[in-house]
Amino acid sequence: MKETTDIDILVSEVGPRDGLQSVKATLPTELKLEWISALAGAGLREIEVGSFVSAKLLPQMADAAEVVAHALTLPGLFVTALVPNLRGAEAAFSAGIHKITLPISVSEQHSLSNIRKTHAQLLEEVQAIVALRNERFPQVQIEAGLSTAFGCTLQGVVSDDETMAFAVKMAELGVDEVGLSDTVGYANPTQVRRLFTRLFRELGPLAGSAHFHNTRGQGLANVVAALEAGVKTFDGSQGGLGGCPYAPGASGNIVTEDLVYLLESMGLRTGVDIDRLVAAREVLRRGLPAEPLYGFIPDAGVGKNFTYAREAV
Template sequence: MSDKKNIDILISEVGPRDGLQSVNATMPTELKLKWLTALADSGLREIEVGSFVSPRLLPQMADAAELVAHLRKRPDVFVTALVPNLKGAEAAFNSGVQKITLPISVSEPHSLANIRKTHEQVYEEVRSIVSLRNERFPHVEIESGLSTVFGCTIQGEVREQDVIGMALRMVELGVDEVGLADTVGYANPAQVRRLFNRLRGEIGAKAGSAHFHNTRGQGLANVVAALEAGVTTIDASQGGLGGCPYAPGASGNIVTEDLVYLLESMGLRTGVDIDKLVAAREWLKQGLPGEPLYGFIPDAGVGKNFHYAGGAR
């Protein structure tokens, strides 16, 4: 997303995709639409609405095109989606999405488990997707979301030079930006700071978002490290929903509500109203009854001395 006027850090809400694909229940479309509206009303400016995948594999994502159409009515929201292959990319492009994220596993065993492709097959798929975009949908942005960057539950250690090598290959293939994801929650702040600094040094402005899981309780600490390395877009999921079904032991994403509080309390403008954001959880509770939702801020509140970085709302 190129427009970041009046904010310092862009929060990309990934709950409607990463969160909902990770639960067994399927949230009714009518409640998803109300949830998306509430998220947008809270001030979130980028929302990943779903994945363009086979509904047989992920029935939770079968209504992705309808969700894109709904949010595209909001000029204040940048609408994104995840796509694993060329077929999904074409469907996403035709739906009117503004950016797609390609899940690119640095760990080849994870790639085989997640999208059933070797690295060489992934490169061919990315080449085809970029070619399609350039020919027919030049206005759509393409992000390579590098996963298992800080370690993999299947492969184990993932070398930093392999991460940088994959990032360079993605840029060579024509993507617009490269983000880094801690798919299984192995990352620590020193590692995050070091790798994002290396990434910016290698690909400059094409270095994109940070995506952290809180599996081992270091999610927000890793956010601070990413900020210190110059990252200005952070993924998060309302209620901490999320996790990769093909990465054993990977629990939820960092909680959007807690992230907003962290950033605003540090004097960084997000454009998000915490009270409205917390209120949006009600649609999740209705759509996924009994599903655990996480976060400290929804329970504890923001406290009497809290002030928004951008001033009173």
């Protein structure tokens, strides 16, 4: 997404993809469209609306093209999707997507579990996707999201050098940005600050977003550490929905509502209206009544002393 001057931090909502792919029930398409409209209406400017993957593997994502078509009608919304392979990339490009995110597992065991590819096969796939984009869809941005960048439930420790080697390789292959994902909730603030500082040093403007899970309660602490390292884009999922179906023990993402409150209370403009954001949860309650929704702000409110960053003197 292009930088704007009226916000300080971009909050990228990934619930319609990361959240919905991780629950057993399938949210009906009409409710999915209503939810995305409500999220955009609350001021979210970037939404990952789905994943272009086999409907047999993830039936929750079978309507991805229809969802993208709707999202593209929402004024000012930057529409993104996850793409695991060349076939999915071509479908996403043809649907008119603004940006695709490639799930690049630093852990080869996770790569085999998640997208059934060795590292060698994965690099060939990235090269083919970038070539297709360059030849036929030059307007589309490509992000490499480095999964298990901070550790893996299958491999265990993932070293900084392993993560940075993949980051540099993605840049060499021609992606537009590289983000770091704490897929299984292993990251801690010291590690986050260290890795993102190194990512900016190695890649400069290609250093991208932070994607944290709150599996062990470190999510928002990791956001603060990433802010200190210079990160300007953070993923969040409404209600804390999400996880990774191919990583045992990986629970939900950080809660978008709590993330926005944290940033705004720190004096950082997000452009998001918290009341309207919380109200958007009602669509999930109707469509996924058995699914628990998390978050402190939806329960406690923002408090009488709260002031949006844009209103602060």
